Amino acid sequence: MLEVTGLKKVYxxxxxxxxxxLSFQLDAGELACVVGPSGCGKTTLLRCVAGLLAPxxxxxxxxxxxxxxxxxxxxxxxxxxxxxxxxxMTVQQNVELPLKEKKLPKVRRAELVAESLxxxxxxxxxxxxxxxxxxxxxxxxxxxxxxxxxxxxLLMDEPFAxxxxxxxGELEDLVLRIWQRLGTTTLFITHDIDEAIYLGQRVIxxxxxxxxxxxxxxxxxxxxxxxxATRALPRFxxxxxxxxxxxxxxxxxx
Amino acid sequence: xxxxxxxxxxxxxxxxxxxxxxxILAWWAFSVTSESFYVPTPPRVVQAFxxxxxxxxxxxxxxxxxxxxxxxxxLATVLGVGLGVPIGLSVRLRAAAEPVLEFxxxxxxxVLVPLIMLLAGIDNGMKILVIVSxxxxxxxxxxxxxxxxxxxxxxxxCRMYGVRGRSRLRHLVLRGASPQIMAxxxxxxxxxxxxxxxxxxxxxxxxxxxxxxxxxxxxxxxEMWSGILLLGLLGFGLSVIFRWMERRVxxxxxxxxx
Amino acid sequence: xxxxxxxxTVTAGSMTTKGAKAAYGLAxxxxxxxxxxxxxxxxxxxxxxxxxxxxxxxxxxxxLRTAALWTALGETLGGWxxxxxxxxxxAVLAGVVIDLVPGLRAASHSTIEFLRPIxxxxxxxxxxxxxxxxxxxxxxxxxxxxxxQVLIQVMYGVADVDTVADDTARSYGLSRWSRIRNVVWPxxxxxxxxGLRLAASVAFILAITAELVVGSPGLGLEIQVAQSSxxxxxxxxxxxxxxxxGIAVNLxxxxxxxxxxxxxxxxxxxxxx
Numbered sequence: 129m130l131e132v133t134g135l136k137k138v139y140x141x142x143x144x145x146x147x148x149x150l151s152f153q154l155d156a157g158e159l160a161c162v163v164g165p166s167g168c169g170k171t172t173l174l175r176c177v178a179g180l181l182a183p184x185x186x187x188x189x190x191x192x193x194x195x196x197x198x199x200x201x202x203x204x205x206x207x208x209x210x211x212x213x214x215x216x217m218t219v220q221q222n223v224e225l226p227l228k229e230k231k232l233p234k235v236r237r238a239e240l241v242a243e244s245l246x247x248x249x250x251x252x253x254x255x256x257x258x259x260x261x262x263x264x265x266x267x268x269x270x271x272x273x274x275x276x277x278x279x280x281x282l283l284m285d286e287p288f289a290x291x292x293x294x295x296x297g298e299l300e301d302l303v304l305r306i307w308q309r310l311g312t313t314t315l316f317i318t319h320d321i322d323e324a325i326y327l328g329q330r331v332i333x334x335x336x337x338x339x340x341x342x343x344x345x346x347x348x349x350x351x352x353x354x355x356x357a358t359r360a361l362p363r364f365x366x367x368x369x370x371x372x373x374x375x376x377x378x379x380x381x382x
Numbered sequence: 383x384x385x386x387x388x389x390x391x392x393x394x395x396x397x398x399x400x401x402x403x404x405x406i407l408a409w410w411a412f413s414v415t416s417e418s419f420y421v422p423t424p425p426r427v428v429q430a431f432x433x434x435x436x437x438x439x440x441x442x443x444x445x446x447x448x449x450x451x452x453x454x455x456x457l458a459t460v461l462g463v464g465l466g467v468p469i470g471l472s473v474r475l476r477a478a479a480e481p482v483l484e485f486x487x488x489x490x491x492x493v494l495v496p497l498i499m500l501l502a503g504i505d506n507g508m509k510i511l512v513i514v515s516x517x518x519x520x521x522x523x524x525x526x527x528x529x530x531x532x533x534x535x536x537x538x539x540c541r542m543y544g545v546r547g548r549s550r551l552r553h554l555v556l557r558g559a560s561p562q563i564m565a566x567x568x569x570x571x572x573x574x575x576x577x578x579x580x581x582x583x584x585x586x587x588x589x590x591x592x593x594x595x596x597x598x599x600x601x602x603x604x605e606m607w608s609g610i611l612l613l614g615l616l617g618f619g620l621s622v623i624f625r626w627m628e629r630r631v632x633x634x635x636x637x638x639x640x
Numbered sequence: 641x642x643x644x645x646x647x648x649t650v651t652a653g654s655m656t657t658k659g660a661k662a663a664y665g666l667a668x669x670x671x672x673x674x675x676x677x678x679x680x681x682x683x684x685x686x687x688x689x690x691x692x693x694x695x696x697x698x699x700x701x702x703x704l705r706t707a708a709l710w711t712a713l714g715e716t717l718g719g720w721x722x723x724x725x726x727x728x729x730x731a732v733l734a735g736v737v738i739d740l741v742p743g744l745r746a747a748s749h750s751t752i753e754f755l756r757p758i759x760x761x762x763x764x765x766x767x768x769x770x771x772x773x774x775x776x777x778x779x780x781x782x783x784x785x786x787x788x789q790v791l792i793q794v795m796y797g798v799a800d801v802d803t804v805a806d807d808t809a810r811s812y813g814l815s816r817w818s819r820i821r822n823v824v825w826p827x828x829x830x831x832x833x834x835g836l837r838l839a840a841s842v843a844f845i846l847a848i849t850a851e852l853v854v855g856s857p858g859l860g861l862e863i864q865v866a867q868s869s870x871x872x873x874x875x876x877x878x879x880x881x882x883x884x885x886g887i888a889v890n891l892x893x894x895x896x897x898x899x900x901x902x903x904x905x906x907x908x909x910x911x912x913x
Contacts, residue, residue, distance in 0.1 A: 180538055197541075204542045211535035215638040216557045225553060226543030259638045277543060397746045405751065420769055477664030482672050488886030490848040493860065493879050496867035500875075501689050572759065576849070579761040583853050591761075598765035606765050613762035614754075621757035 129313040130154040130177070130281055134186035136338075137172050146172040148338030150186070156280075157311040161324035163371065164334030165379045170317050173339065174285045177315065178204050190281055199281075203274035207286040209267040213258040219245070220254035223273045230277075244276035245269075247306060264295035268302070275306065282314045289319070297355050300327060304353055321375070325367050326353060333371055335378045342374050422604040427611065430604035435612055439593065444612065447590040450506060451578040454513025458570060462518045463563060466525025467555060476526060483523055491516030491573050495584050509581040509589075516577045520569035528562025529555055561635050564628050571624055575617055590616075691873040700877030709862065713885075716858035719775055720847040720889075723782025724840055731787050731839075732832065735794030736820070745795075756792065760785040760846055764853055773855035781846040786839035793835030797828030833897040840893045844886060859885075 130153060137147040146169040154160050164170055175181035177188055179198040188195040190202060206212040213222050220241055227237045245251050248268040258266050267287055274282055284303070288296045304327060307314055318324050324331045331345040349363060358364060389397075406424055413423045422430075435444065469475050494515050502508040532555065540546070540554050556563075582591030594609035629636075676693035679685050691699075703709045738744045760781050767777035801824055809819045851860025859882060866875035 175538075178538075178542060180541060198544070200544065202542070204539075206535050206539065208535045211533050212539045214536065214553065214557070216560075216634040217553070225545060225549075229544045229546075229549060257634060257637070259634070273543075397743075398750045401747050401751045402754070420766075474664060477661045478668035478671070480668070481665040482668045485669075485883050485887065488890060489879060489883035490845040490886060492845065492849040492852050493863055493882050495852070496863060496875065497879055500867065500872065501685070572757075575759040576761050576845070579759060579764070580849060580853055583761075583764065594762075594765050595768075598768055603769075606769075610762045610766065614758035617757040617759045617762070618754055 129156040129158070129191055130315065131189040132173075132177065132186070133188075135173070135176060135183050135188065136185040137169070137176060137181070138184045145338040147176070147183075148340055150334075150340055152332055152341055152344060154281075154313055154315060156313055158330065159307050159314040159316065159328055160330040160332055161316045161318060161328035162332045162334060163318055163321055163324040163375065164339065165336045165375050166319055167337065168334050168378070169337045169339040170319070170334065171285060173334075174204075174283055174315075174317055178202065178283055201280040202283065203277045203279035203281075204283045204285065205267070205270050205274050205287045207289050209263065209270050209287075209290070210258075212270055213266060213273075215257065215259055218255050218257055219250065219261070219269050222258065222269060223276050226273065226277050240276040240278070241272075244272040247275060248272045248302060262295075264291045264299060267291060267299060271299075271302070271306075275310075280313060282312045284314065284316045286318055287316075288323070296323075301353075301355065303327065308351075321368055321371050322359070325349075325364060325371065326355075326358060331367075331371060333374045333378075342378055345371060420603055422607060426604045427607045431608035431611055434605050434608050443588055443593045444590055446506075446588065447578055447582065448616070450509050450589075451513060451574055454510040454577075455517055455570065455574045457510065458514045458517035458521055458574075459567065461514065462521025462566065462570075463525050463556075466522045466563075467529055467551070467559075469522075470526040470529025470559070471555070476530065480526075483519065483526070487519040487523055491577055492580050495577070495581050499584065504586065509578070509586070512581045513574050513577045516573045517570035520573065521563070521566040524562045524566025524569075525559060528559030531562070532558045561632055564632060568624060568628070571620060572617075575613075575620070579613065688872060691876060695873045696876040696880060698877075699871075699873035700880055703874060703877055703881075712857065712859050712862045715775075715856075716847055716851065716860065717885075719778035719782065719850070719856070719858060720840075720844050722775075723779045723847065724786055724836075724843045726779065727783045727786035727839060727843070728790050728836060730783070731790035731835070732794055735791055735798060735828075738795065739798040739824070752788075752791070756788045761849060761853075764850075767850065768854050773857070775856060777854040778847050778850040778856045778858070781850045782843045785846045786843040789839040789842055790832065790835035793831040793838070794828060797831030798824055800831065801827045830901055833900055837890075837893045837897055840889055841886070844889050848882060 132153065133151050135147055135150040136145075138145045150173065152160075162170060162173065172181065176183045177195070179188075179195045179202075190199045193199070214225070217225065223241045223244060224237055227240060232240070241254070242251070245254060248271050250265065250268050250272060253261065253265070258269060261269070271287070288299050291299065300323060303314075303316070306312075316324070316327055325347055328347050331347060333342045333345060334340070335342045345367065347367060349358060349361060349367075409421075410424050413421045469479050495512050498508055498512050498515060502511050536558065537554060540550050545553060578589075579591040579594075582589035583595050586592040590609065590613060594606060594613070597603075597606040597609060673693045676690075676696070680687045680690050680692045738748055763781060763784055764777075767780045771777040771780065805823050805827075806819065809823050814822065847858065848860040850856050851858040852864050853860075855861055855864070859878065863875055863878045863882070866872075866878060
């Protein structure tokens with residue numbers, strides 16, 4: 129579903145090589161997490177995959193189609209929820225705007241908005257403005273907007289980096305539930321190793337910049353995840369230790 | 383304001399009217415005691431106000447002035463926002479236009495009056511053109527700045543979800559830049575009033591500015607004061623209307639930043 | 641503004657260097673000059689009403705060699721500076737008094753909100769009556785216009801004093817005067833400088849206005865004389881000069897603002913932000 133082949137990005141202005149030869153792929157319906165040391169070009173990778181940034185070399189294909197601009201069948205949830213929601217629109221208008229651009233009929237739009245807001249547990253605040261909600265709720269709105277768009281591929285760029293720990297656990301479970309129900313191919317970028325292992329079927333570990341894939345770790349934990357039970361599994365601890373060691377190595381070889 | 387509990391009606395009235403009443407009384411006392419010809423008593427000014435402005439003069443002089451002001455202001459808004467958006471969106475265009483625009487903004491607007499009189503004569507068109515040529519720069523420059531500073535995450539969001547063209551303009555560019563645009567409009571309003579008055583004082587046979595100068599030249603002092611009072615009320619009224627509009631347009635902005 | 645280092649590059653393209661930006665700016669100015677040259681030369685607008693750019697600049701150069709122009713310039717800038725200074729001192733004093741006298745802030749609110757939006761050009765007839773075509777007229781208009789700009793900022797500034805800082809000062813037994821000097825003044829200073837910057841450009845506009853309309857001596861009067869005597873190129877040249885002085889006034893106040901605020905240790909944070 130998502131293929132990244134030989135991706136390379138050099139910033140013209142500074143001559144800095146952010147991403148060096150990077151390749152991986154995701155099958156349809158997979159949920160993979162990307163982790164790496166801070167400043168390792170995770171955001172550059174996401175912006176290239178999203179078609180917001182042209183790569184210097186390499187190709188990205190979504191469902192076999194090369195990415196040259198933002199693809200129609202892809203949605204992104206950005207880290208900065210406060211800045212990715214339109215402050216002058218209500219929750220409902222925020223979710224509905226992309227659907228209007230898709231030229232969906234009004235009835236269908238209303239259905240999708242209601243469904244997706246219900247899915248993130250925000251059915252009761254459609255007429256509020258984003259800034260009237262807490263950070264976690266705002267990020268739920270952004271997730272609802274992505275869901276309503278009915279993408280084949282969902283990108284999430286450190287979506288929970290700026291919310292408090294409790295809310296974070298709730299939102300992680302929300303993402304898992306939705307993914308299990310809809311089976312959308314999801315690429316989840318994070319700097320949190322625990323989060324990556326807890327959520328992903330696979331964890332793609334990146335090196336520091338110029339970024340390459342250090343290791344593609346298969347998460348062989350039971351599919352049903354639970355904040356307490358899963359994190360207490362010996363295998364979870366093992367995987368965490370393994371990925372942690374990889375990332376430390378990545379930092380040292382810089 | 384840091385008033386935590388709402389004071390009683392009496393105290394609020396005292397705060398609202400106390401100082402103005404004191405000032406008017408002081409004026410009154412001064413005008414009665416001094417023999418100065420230039421300082422009429424408040425009742426004399428009020429009487430002159432009623433006689434002068436509750437008359438056909440209101441329709442012949444005051445209304446056309448205000449109409450010209452609004453026409454010029456509206457034209458300047460359309461022009462300023464219309465040009466400001468493309469300039470703000472294009473990095474190259476902005477780099478090329480900015481020094482030129484800064485220069486035009488730095489020209490004190492009143493010197494445009496003789497200049498435009500020369501180019502466009504002394505009719506209605508000239509007066510509107512003067513107002514446009516003064517009001518357009520703050521609006522234009524603020525629009526450019528507002529559009530330039532659009533949030534990157536928000537415009538990425540628009541790109542991802544296929545929001546482009548007119549819809550992008552309406553939902554992202556104009557709304558996102560609206561706090562800056564409103565700041566430009568506020569500056570332009572005071573420039574506009576100045577130019578309305580000056581263009582009429584300079585070369586005209588009607589209008590508020592002309593009438594007031596006429597009274598002054600004819601030493602019709604209470605009438606002159608009534609004209610100053612009318613201009614003051616006009617400035618005050620327009621600023622009240624503007625603030626009301628601004629609050630409606632930018633309510634999300636204040637709450638968002640709070 | 642932008643979050644990560646990657647975000648800028650999409651839009652920035654090749655415009656990243658300062659040199660490129662300056663080159664575009666110069667190209668823009670050159671384009672304006674070329675347009676101003678071509679429009680009258682090609683007869684799109686009559687040369688009698690809009691002389692070519694070369695003639696305008698030539699006339700300006702000729703004017704700059706006359707003593708009269710420099711006298712006029714001195715008078716304009718003198719009126720501007722004096723008016724601005726009077727308005728500034730008066731507004732700062734008024735702001736402090738309003739802050740110090742209990743209840744005065746609430747009581748003066750309605751009066752200030754009414755007087756502030758009154759266009760100062762409304763006072764032109766009064767200025768003419770009282771002072772005629774002299775410096776007094778310029779000062780009346782300049783002071784009235786500039787006063788409010790500074791006063792409003794002073795009032796914002798003194799209201800912005802951190803209650804914790806003030807409580808700290810009180811608990812250490814600082815006298816009232818000492819609190820004003822060490823707590824209120826440093827807090828209000830950035831606001832006051834903003835007021836000064838706004839007031840400076842408004843004051844320049846009003847100084848020119850008084851000369852143009854009332855006929856007080858100065859650059860505005862020179863423009864009016866040039867217009868009425870049909871010296872069109874000279875008039876345009878003087879308008880250009882007025883624009884250049886406007887830019888210089890803005891720059892000068894900005895430099896002053898930066899200096900005053902950078903020197904002041906307690907407000908360094910404000911400058912940076």
